[in-house]
Amino acid sequence: MRVLFMCTANSCRSILSEAMFNHLAPAGFEAVSSGSFPKGQVLPRSLSTLQQSGISTEGLSSKGNDAFEHCPPDIVITVCDKAAGESCPVYFGPALKAHWGLEDPSDAIGDEETVNAAFLATLGRIERRCRAFFELPFRSLDSEALKRELNRIATL
Numbered sequence: 001m002r003v004l005f006m007c008t009a010n011s012c013r014s015i016l017s018e019a020m021f022n023h024l025a026p027a028g029f030e031a032v033s034s035g036s037f038p039k040g041q042v043l044p045r046s047l048s049t050l051q052q053s054g055i056s057t058e059g060l061s062s063k064g065n066d067a068f069e070h071c072p073p074d075i076v077i078t079v080c081d082k083a084a085g086e087s088c089p090v091y092f093g094p095a096l097k098a099h100w101g102l103e104d105p106s107d108a109i110g111d112e113e114t115v116n117a118a119f120l121a122t123l124g125r126i127e128r129r130c131r132a133f134f135e136l137p138f139r140s141l142d143s144e145a146l147k148r149e150l151n152r153i154a155t156l
Contacts, residue, residue, distance in 0.1 A: 001028060001030075001074045001075070001138070002030050002032065002071075002072075002073045002074050003029070003030070003032075003074065003075045003077060004031070004033065004034060004068060004073035004075070004076045004092075004095070005017035005031060005034075005079055006034055006035065006036065006078045006079070007033070007078065008035055008036055008080055009037065009038060009062065010033055010034050010038045010039065010063060010064075011035070011038075011039040011041065011042050011043045011046065011062050011106075012042075012043050012045075012105065013079040013102045013104065013105075013126075014033035014034070014079050014080075015033055015043075015046050015062070016046055016049070016050065016119075016122060016123050016126055017033065017077070017079050017100075017126050017130075018031045018032060018033035018060065019050050019055050019060060020050075020055060020123060020126045020127050020130050021126075021130050021133075022056075024127070024130050024134060026134065029134070032067075032068065032073065033060075033063075034064055034065045034067055035063070035064060035065075036064075036065065037064075038062045038063055038064045039062050040062050041062050042061065043106055045105075045115070045119055046119070047060070050123070052120075053120075053123060068092075072092050072093060072095060073092065073095050074096065075095060075097075075098065076092055076095045076096070076097045076098075077098050077099070077150070078097075078099045078101075079099075079102050080102060080104060081101050096143055096146060096147055096150070098150035098151060098153075098154065099154060100150075100153065102125060102126070103118075105118035105119040125156070129153050129154070132153045132156055133150075133153055
């Protein structure tokens, strides 16, 4: 199963989600990420937060949705409020779509400790959601039931 985490800039929340998902993923699951208006680079703080947490940053990059035109995902999860209202491109076709909104930790204002805490809190929320995702009984869920579960996970 291929999951696309989508955000506006693809530099922070979608990157953190892709990395955490792949860090926890059992065989047969893969995450990628993209942005509707990619920044073109991953925020250094996103990378340092992942490294500090023991999560690989290899291969992470900021890219647009067109990167997946010929290899569409099974599920598209938007992770920022700006992307929630955007329509996913047609080539995502039958992909199941969900919204797991996250506050942008790069908007945190304060000293180093405050900003670091915001990034770690966001990564912690992503981890809870990914763990809940992997606990789902996929074999017994039809697409409507899976959509309900994805919406439930968004509240964690």
